[in-house]
Amino acid sequence: MMDYWRDSEELACCSVVPEAPDTATISFVSPTGALFRFEPGQFLTLELPVPGGTVWRTYTISSSPSRPLSVSVTVKAQNGSIGTRWMLDHLRPGMRIRASGPAGVFTLPRAEKKKYLFISAGSGVTPSLSMTTWLFDRGTDIDVTLVNCARRPSEIIARRQVEHMAARVPSIRLYFIVEEEDPYQVWTGFRGRLNQVMLGLIAGDYMEREVYCCGPEPFMAAVRDMLIALGYDMAGYHQESFAPPVEEPEDFVPDAQAGARITFAASGVEAACTKADTVLAVARSAGIVIPSGCTFGVCGTCKVRKLSGEVHMVHSGGISDEDIDEGYILACCSKPVGDVGIDA
Missing domain, CATH: 3.40.50.80 (Nucleotide-binding domain of ferredoxin-NADP reductase (FNR) module)
Known part of the structure; x- marks a missing residue:
């Protein structure tokens, strides 16, 4: 039976190829030899150990699922870049990093034949x-x-x-x-x-x-x-697009005056908040680290399991219906309707 890479396993860098100024294609393999399965156009979120603390950055996969032995991202460092700059300056073959994904809905349907x-x-x-x-x-x-x-x-x-x-x-x-x-x-x-x-x-x-x-x-x-x-x-x-949505639906306006409470079960922390606060913001205020990338519901990095209660979530494609049915939410764009329990 063929084994496919899952994001519980690290990625091992196998090559760094310069493409243009401040730009390189960085390829990874699975340390266990697992193959990569994704849709053309999907992305990965990489966990980067930059000085000052870990950051999470989302990159579209530039390789093709038709070549499953490795997976590549092509990255360009902009002015002020932190994560990508670290990758270009420090990431070398043999080094390992953590990643989540693949994810994303900007994909090319495999079966369709169009112009x-x-x-x-x-x-x-x-x-x-x-x-x-x-x-x-x-x-x-x-x-x-x-x-x-x-x-x-x-x-x-x-x-x-x-x-x-x-x-x-x-x-x-x-x-x-x-x-x-x-x-x-x-x-x-x-x-x-x-x-x-x-x-x-x-x-x-x-x-x-x-x-x-x-x-x-x-x-x-x-x-x-x-x-x-x-x-x-x-x-x-x-x-x-990794830009935030223009606005939330007009039929729901979180009450900034109404109180709520979030219990972070794994950390043993309870935090008072309002119904206008996001789960991610409350976690940060309480000193709890939930990995995050885009912060507006696209990349899916901040996916956590909701143990109890209800949230109002307006995402931009960063979580599947199947994950929602299983109780997962995106912390960056979920606001507590009342008392909520989170597995974090």
Whole structure:
């Protein structure tokens, strides 16, 4: 019987490959030899032992489930980065870290055969890498147009990897768009920012394609606005976002004056709070560490079991219906309706 990796087991780093400035693809294997099972486009949450205390960071898997011997994340350190900076500076082959997942609903259905348009910017190319590799390895009825935007050619992530696939499968079409050229280098591709004219030149049949978009929030908002203006059926549009929801539903407003109490059973701590406080905030105030990542219900890092009582939870896809049925909640976006017991 085939064994699959579970997040109760550590990951062992097996390679660190530079991709662009402050960017690398980091691959992991299971120390026991277990295989990895996930959907193209899902993510992992890594537990990183940075100076000053552990942090949890969420990264989209850039490898494909069709290559299950290892799992990879492609990470880019931004200004002020803590977790990713530590990974680039310190994580080396042989080191082990803990991780949770995989999770996420921004995925490519394995059984469907459609025409796809993948649009990405910067490190947002990672789900496109996983999805394109999956389709490349599947090898039948592939029709993919991949658009990757970067500031300059030297900052294009995983360029050789996607060029390798496009060079061998004619129906994988690849386009790069850069804002500026590198000094003393020739660039003959698109320059500027993705716009309606470029989209028409790149993929004139975009109306027939399923669109997957990932990148900074302003970039994705611009892509959405562009497609809406062009009359695209937005039912075929998908985007990966780690931004918080705009607001909670209008039919529920937590009462900041009403008292509640949370019992953290494993820690033996009871904490008074209000119905407007999240379980995660109360835990932190009580000195109890519940691992967390995004803090608005996307990554699923703060999943804990609710032992008693009721909470109001507004999440953004970070927990499955099956987990909810089994009594789990996301601490970052759950607020006590009354007295609640938590296994933490």
